[in-house]
Amino acid sequence: MMDLRPLIVAGLLGVAAQVWAAPAPEDPFFLPPDAKAYILKATGSAPTTQTKLQDLLQALFQKRSEGGLGLVYDNTRTRTVGEVWTEGKANCLSMTAFFVSACRAIGIHEEYAEALNTNHWRKAGGIVRFERHVVALTPAPPRNDLIADFVPELRKRYGTYKVVVLPESRFRALFYSNRAVERLTEGDMEGAREQAQLSLDADPKSSVGWNILGVVLASGADLPKAEEAYRRAMELDHRDGAPIGNMEALLRNTGRAEEAQRYRVLGETVRKKDPYFHAYLAEEALVEGDLGEAQTRIRSALKILPKDPDFLLLAARVRLATGDLDGAIRSLEDARKYADPAEQERYNSKIEGIQGMKGGKVER
Incomplete structure (x- = not known):
């Protein structure tokens, strides 16, 4: 170890x-x-x-x-x-x-x-x-x-x-930031906000701490303060793509589409190595019917995380939309292979559905 x-x-x-x-x-x-x-x-x-x-x-x-x-x-x-x-x-x-x-x-x-x-x-x-x-x-x-x-x-x-x-202050900030995210995942909003504040108490210049505080505030519907926290995070580290993506989502969800688009463009330059950004854009392109863009984006996501079941499922949906039934089945089989055992059955049913469209049988 x-x-x-x-x-x-x-x-x-x-x-x-x-x-x-x-x-x-x-x-x-x-x-x-x-x-x-x-x-x-x-x-x-x-x-x-x-x-x-x-x-x-x-x-x-x-x-x-x-x-x-x-x-x-x-x-x-x-x-x-x-x-x-x-x-x-x-x-x-x-x-x-x-x-x-x-x-x-x-x-x-x-x-x-x-x-x-x-x-x-x-x-x-x-x-x-x-x-x-x-x-x-x-x-x-x-x-x-x-x-x-x-x-x-x-x-x-x-x-x-x-x-x-x-520096010890930055390490302590990361420690509390970690715990803030864990509390947020558990639905403990009060605990998440407390840990996020402790992160900033340890290091007020931590962009990570400000971004997580923004997420906590946004989850609690305190959008003006969440926006302030995201802006502070971006000021401290212009290379951090997380607050950029969070700001775009906040602005888009509140109807400020033009402002949100500016952060989308900024995200394109900063978030190139973020697979979830590419997957989000692939999903968006699929819904809009831009299958070429959807294929490009999901390939980018899978290049970074090739064994992510959710990405592979999205790849299957994109391939299915283009009429590539065999490719969709291959993506679903890969998703099933890397998924948690409890989730594998849902991939079986999806594979069976596409096999039914082809008039074939499922290989197990």
């Missing part, structure tokens, strides 16, 4: 050395005393930073039955450092927070960092999330810095990382 091999970091952006104060018990990054005692015991005999790190990793990921903490990856929610300790589960953000806290507890200089070229889009319920991949960095001059990566398969997919150091 863990890769701590030395890595030559391309384009590493440093920050000034920081002096860290131990978080207070109510802080989500507070390391419980029993966790600190466990970590000190596991690493106490190691003579160097490198060996301390290796002993720490072994202790964290070794099975509990063998005396380790038995940490496992779990992306269902973003846990505090204390919850990681008690539950033994964490996503990459929580695991990075725990690891950095553990390193600092034993006197190792550790930084939060972000692997820029691994960011990706994911849909959770009705919310599309742009997920950043965070890692922990141990400065080791004059040798190569050490990167602790808790989702090493991403390195296999993207190759060498371009890593930037994150």
